[in-house]
Amino acid sequence: MIEQFTRREFLAVSAGTGIALSGAASAAKAPVSFKTKLHKSLITRKISAKGLTTMKEAGFDGVECGAWNAAPADAEKARATAEKAGMKIHSVLRGWLGMNNPKSVASSVKSLETALKAAAGYGASAVLTVPCRVGGKGLTMPQPWEFDIEFDEKTALVTRVVKGDNTKYKAYIEAQNLATKMSREALKQAAATAEKTKVVIAVENVWNNLWVKPDLAASFVRSVGSPWVQFYFDIGNHVKYAPPEEWIRALGKMIVKCHVKDFKLKSDGRGGKFCNIRDGSVNWPLVRKELDKIGYDGWMTIEGSGGLSMAEKSKRLDLIVAGK
Numbered sequence: 031m032i033e034q035f036t037r038r039e040f041l042a043v044s045a046g047t048g049i050a051l052s053g054a055a056s057a058a059k060a061p062v063s064f065k066t067k068l069h070k071s072l073i074t075r076k077i078s079a080k081g082l083t084t085m086k087e088a089g090f091d092g093v094e095c096g097a098w099n100a101a102p103a104d105a106e107k108a109r110a111t112a113e114k115a116g117m118k119i120h121s122v123l124r125g126w127l128g129m130n131n132p133k134s135v136a137s138s139v140k141s142l143e144t145a146l147k148a149a150a151g152y153g154a155s156a157v158l159t160v161p162c163r164v165g166g167k168g169l170t171m172p173q174p175w176e177f178d179i180e181f182d183e184k185t186a187l188v189t190r191v192v193k194g195d196n197t198k199y200k201a202y203i204e205a206q207n208l209a210t211k212m213s214r215e216a217l218k219q220a221a222a223t224a225e226k227t228k229v230v231i232a233v234e235n236v237w238n239n240l241w242v243k244p245d246l247a248a249s250f251v252r253s254v255g256s257p258w259v260q261f262y263f264d265i266g267n268h269v270k271y272a273p274p275e276e277w278i279r280a281l282g283k284m285i286v287k288c289h290v291k292d293f294k295l296k297s298d299g300r301g302g303k304f305c306n307i308r309d310g311s312v313n314w315p316l317v318r319k320e321l322d323k324i325g326y327d328g329w330m331t332i333e334g335s336g337g338l339s340m341a342e343k344s345k346r347l348d349l350i351v352a353g354k
Contacts, residue, residue, distance in 0.1 A: 062315075062318075062319075062352070062353040062354075064318070064322045064353065065322060065325075066321065066322045066325060066326055066327045067327050068318075068321070068326075068327075068328065068329070068330050068351045069091040069092060069118075069120070069328065069329045069330065070089060070090045070091050070092075070329075070330060070332075070344065070347050070348075070351065071090060071091060071092045071093055071094055071120060071121075071329045071330065071331035071332070072085055072090055072093055072094070072331065072332055072340075072343070073093065073094045073095075073096060073123060073331060073332070073333055074093045074094070074095060074096065075095070075096040075097060076097070077093070077095060077097070077108035077111055077112060077119065078111070079111050079114065079115055082111065082112055082115035082117045083115050084340070085117065085340070086115055086116055086117055088340045088341055088343075088344045089344040089345075089348065090117070090344060091117065091118060091329075092112075092117050092118035092119065092120045092329065093112070093117060093118075093119055093120070093331075094119075094120065094121040094122070094123050094158070094329075094331045095108070095119050095121070095122050095123065095152060095154070096122075096123045097122075097148070098122050098123060098124045098125075098144070098145040098148055098149075098157070099141075099144050099145065099148060100148045100151065100152075101148070101151075102147050102148060102150065102151035103151070104151070105148045105149075105150075105151025105152045106151045106152075108151075108152060109151065109152050109153045112152075112153075113153075118153070119152040119153055119154050120154055120155060120156075120287075120329050120331075121149075121154050121155065121156045121157070121158060121232070121287055121329065121331070122145055122148060122149040122152060122154050122156070122157045122158065122229075123157075123158050124141070124142060124145040124157050124158055124159045125158065125159070125160055126160045126162075126163065126236075126238075127141060127142060127159055127160065127161055127162060127216075128162055129161040129162040129209070129212050129213040129216040129217075130161075130162035130163070130164060130205070130208060130209035130212050130213065131162075131212070132212065135212055135215070135216045138216055139216050139219045139220050142157065142159055142216075142220045142223075142231065143220060143223040145157045145159075146220070146223050146224055146227045146229045146231070147223070147227060149227065149229040150227040150228065150229055154229060155229060155230060155286070156229060156230040156231070156232040156260075156262070156286055156287050157224075157229055157230070157231055157232065158232050158234050158262045158287065159231060159232070159233060159234065160233075160234050160235070160236045160238055161209070161213035161216070161217065161233060161238075161240075162209050162212070162213055162238065162240070163238035163239065163240070164202070164205040164206055164209050164238070164239045164240060165238075165239050168201065169201050169202050169205060170198050170199060170201070170202060171191075171199065171202050171239060172191050172192050172199065173300070174242070174270045174271050174300070174301075175299065175300050176192050177191055177192065177242055177243060177271065178190070178191070178192050178193045179191050179242075179243050179246055181246055181249060183249050184249075184253065185210075185253055186210050186214075186241070186246060186249040186250040186252075186253045187207045187210060187211075188203050188206055188207055188210075188246070189203075190203070191203060191206075202239075206239070206240055209240055210240070210241075210250060210253075213240075213250075214250070214253055214254050217231060217233070217254045217256070217259050218254060218255070218256065218259075221254070221256040221258045221259055224256075224258035224259070225256075225258050229258075230258055230259070230260050230286050231258060231259045231260070232260055232261060232262035232286050232287050233250075233251060233259065233260070233261055233262060234261075234262040234263075234264055234267075234289075235247060235264070235267060235268065236264065236267055237267060242271045243271060243272060244268075244272055244276050244277045244279070244280030244281065245280050247261065247277070247280070247281065248261075248280045248281050248282075248284060251281075251284050252284075260284050260285070260286040261281050261284040261285050261286065262285075262286065262287045262288075262289070263277060263278070263281060263285045263287070263288050263289070264288075264289035264291055264333070265288060265289060265290060265291055265292075265312060265317060266289070266290075266291025266292050266293040266304060266310070266312065266333075266334070267289070267291065267293075269292075269293035269295065269302070269310070269311055269312060270293065270295070270301065270302060273313070274312055274313075274317050274320075275313065275316050275317060275320045278317065278320040278321060278323075278324060279320060279324075282324045283324055283325065285321075285324065285326060285328075286328065287328060287329055287331070288321070288326070288328065288329065288330050288331065289331055289332075289333045290307055290330050290331060290332045290333065290347060290350065291304065291307065291332075291333050291334050291335070292304065292305050292306065292307045292308060292309060292310030292311070292312050292335075293305065293310050293311060293312065294309065294310040294311055295310075295311040304334055306334075306335040306337050306338050306346075307332065307334075307335050307338075307343070307346050307347070307350070308346050308349065308350070314349070314350045314353075314354070315353050315354060317350075318350060318351070318352075318353040319353065330347060330350065330351065332347060
């Protein structure tokens with residue numbers, strides 16, 4: 031039986047539907063609500079009142095400092111300068127270390143300990159370090175899209191890097207496993223100083239041909255076995271290996287800092303180049319949601335994007351923080 035509506039009933043139903051649709055549209059336009067708070071940051075080598083004030087006025091909350099070998103007393107002075115400007119030195123950028131060579135491990139640990147002490151003076155909570163790099167002539171490695179890695183979850187030692195015959199990658203597998211062993215031992219040694227200074231060692235992957243997949247990277251950090259060794263997630267560096275959201279899900283609460291960088295993949299998804307933030311292949315709204323899911327209340331430090339003014343960097347980072 032077909033129901034017959036009077037004109038009054040039809041208008042009432044239409045009005046009700048209109049209200050519902052209007053409400054749905056308003057809800058769709060409403061800002062996304064997150065339980066976590068993200069802080070905006072830039073990288074700087076020199077801490078100066080003028081430079082920090084300029085960044086503050088542009089909308090940034092703090093900086094990551096590249097002067098990793100500052101004497102603790104000098105770092106404390108820089109901290110006071112930052113605090114006076116209403117800014118925070120939240121991290122220290124140590125960078126590359128040679129932890130895959132027995133001869134260089136001792137010097138690398140010493141260097142990292144220097145950075146940790148400086149970080150304590152700055153009032154920073156972490157030191158970024160890239161443990162080592164493998165590569166060079168005679169070392170054949172898979173392309174980023176070819177990786178299909180099997181590894182021991184306890185030791186992070188690799189048994190294969192691609193499906194099928196791995197003979198031509200034998201030297202690479204051996205080099206990677208040596209680097210993993212040496213890096214783990216070095217980080218364990220440095221962890222003692224990290225605990226004393228209350229500064230986390232944040233391991234970062236920078237196209238160093240190690241731990242190139244999310245699960246493997248997470249396994250390596252866990253294998254160090256110290257709460258003072260965690261992960262510094264560079265959002266753009268990982269795009270060519272796997273989408274950033276996969277890295278966030280795998281690493282979870284091991285992520286203590288984030289570099290904000292973008293990477294534009296080629297149309298076939300193979301290779302690409304770095305670009306200004308929000309101009310590349312990173313799905314920023316999804317990244318923001320995934321960071322919220324793991325409870326990341328932390329810093330978002332822009333690295334790169336040299337083609338943008340400070341004001342534009344701030345504006346684009348605001349959109350990322352807002353989940354747009």
